[in-house]
Amino acid sequence: MSRLFPCIDISGAPFERGVQYGKACPQIIARSIEIYSQQLLDMGYDWAGIRRLVNQFVPNIEAFEPQYLEEMRGIAQGSGHDFEAIVLINARTEIIHLGRRNQHDRPELDGCTGAIVLPGATKNNELLHGQNWDWRMECAETGIVLRIRREDGPDVLTFTEAGGLARAGLNSIGTAITGNNLESDRDYQTLGVPLPLIRRKALEANHFALAMKTVAVTPKSGSNNMMLSHAGGFAINFECAPDEVFPLFEVDGLLVHANHWRSPVAQVKLKNTGIGGAPESFYRDIRVEQLLKQRHGSLTLEHMKNAFFDSFGTPFAVCRPPRPSSSGEDNLSATVAMILMRPAMGFMEIAPLPAINQEFGQYQLDMESDYARYAVW
Numbered sequence: 001m002s003r004l005f006p007c008i009d010i011s012g013a014p015f016e017r018g019v020q021y022g023k024a025c026p027q028i029i030a031r032s033i034e035i036y037s038q039q040l041l042d043m044g045y046d047w048a049g050i051r052r053l054v055n056q057f058v059p060n061i062e063a064f065e066p067q068y069l070e071e072m073r074g075i076a077q078g079s080g081h082d083f084e085a086i087v088l089i090n091a092r093t094e095i096i097h098l099g100r101r102n103q104h105d106r107p108e109l110d111g112c113t114g115a116i117v118l119p120g121a122t123k124n125n126e127l128l129h130g131q132n133w134d135w136r137m138e139c140a141e142t143g144i145v146l147r148i149r150r151e152d153g154p155d156v157l158t159f160t161e162a163g164g165l166a167r168a169g170l171n172s173i174g175t176a177i178t179g180n181n182l183e184s185d186r187d188y189q190t191l192g193v194p195l196p197l198i199r200r201k202a203l204e205a206n207h208f209a210l211a212m213k214t215v216a217v218t219p220k221s222g223s224n225n226m227m228l229s230h231a232g233g234f235a236i237n238f239e240c241a242p243d244e245v246f247p248l249f250e251v252d253g254l255l256v257h258a259n260h261w262r263s264p265v266a267q268v269k270l271k272n273t274g275i276g277g278a279p280e281s282f283y284r285d286i287r288v289e290q291l292l293k294q295r296h297g298s299l300t301l302e303h304m305k306n307a308f309f310d311s312f313g314t315p316f317a318v319c320r321p322p323r324p325s326s327s328g329e330d331n332l333s334a335t336v337a338m339i340l341m342r343p344a345m346g347f348m349e350i351a352p353l354p355a356i357n358q359e360f361g362q363y364q365l366d367m368e369s370d371y372a373r374y375a376v377w
Contacts, residue, residue: 004361018074112180121253168202174231183274
């Protein structure tokens with residue numbers, strides 16, 4: 001596949017931004033809706049049932065940030081799709097899990113391997129942040145990059161599924177975020193805020209400390225791992241249970257995470273219920289860490305890229321070629337995108353399906369001239 005992810009510029013008030021977004025890519029949004037609605041239809045839900053699942057999350061979103069509902073209503077109007085279908089895209093992890101639980105079925109796992117390199121380990125004394133996103137192969141058709149011009153906070157550059165408000169990205173004051181799946185025995189006992197909205201809120205925060213607060217204190221429906229960094233030279237990994245977070249910090253300038261719990265405290269307090277769907281997680285993070293250590297002190301974005309291309313254990317590799325889904329569904333799983341960021345430069349490059357395509361699109365965000373005042377030296 002050679003189609004690079006398109007970049008869409010939006011600005012103005014939330015509803016106006018949403019309308020611009022929806023008008024820019026209605027067909028791609030339609031494909032996002034098709035992918036996740038079809039999963040639920042295959043479980044036996046009709047659209048009335050899907051709407052009931054979706055609307056369970058609207059009050060939590062309203063309480064968390066009502067502007068996000070306005071933006072989603074704008075996306076719906078601009079694209080010509082139902083509002084509930086747009087909420088479905090933004091809460092698809094939670095809704096698919098609930099749908100499967102109601103059917104007593106095993107959910108497929110959203111994988112990922114993420115890494116942050118601190119300035120002291122790099123050639124140019126700059127922080128690097130990246131991720132391989134492992135998920136359904138057809139989502140390579142729905143990926144987009146949003147460049148959001150904001151009047152009440154930092155601008156945002158984020159890679160997401162069409163119709164979504166955020167996934168991985170950076171902002172104009174040097175904050176960056178990525179996320180990867182975790183599971184535990186505390187999951188889905190209560191409903192929290194959908195994960196893409198937490199990431200969007202972190203990227204909208206006016207200070208890095210407030211971005212950390214957003215990730216750490218916002219209630220979640222299920223477990224998740226979120227990696228936060230700041231261009232000033234700081235990184236933190238939050239292993240998130242629905243009601244508690246377990247921080248991890250860099251060791252010798254490197255912070256790497258896959259899809260299993262690494263915090264010793266978390267390992268005592270929680271049961272890891274997700275490893276059956278991603279057993280290779282136990283070597284993916286180690287492989288990336290080992291490859292980065294080989295160039296410690298002279299690391300560049302190209303070295304991070306090479307580590308994320310690692311094919312050890314293929315097709316259960318850091319860079320996953322298309323293969324049948326571990327959930328038993330009739331779909332292919334793959335590394336959908338490789339995302340690489342230089343937060344100090346507002347620079348992001350992304351390759352769709354990197355195991356079979358090594359063409360990267362490059363995306364740029366103008367940085368605030370005084371972003372250093374948000375640094376955490």
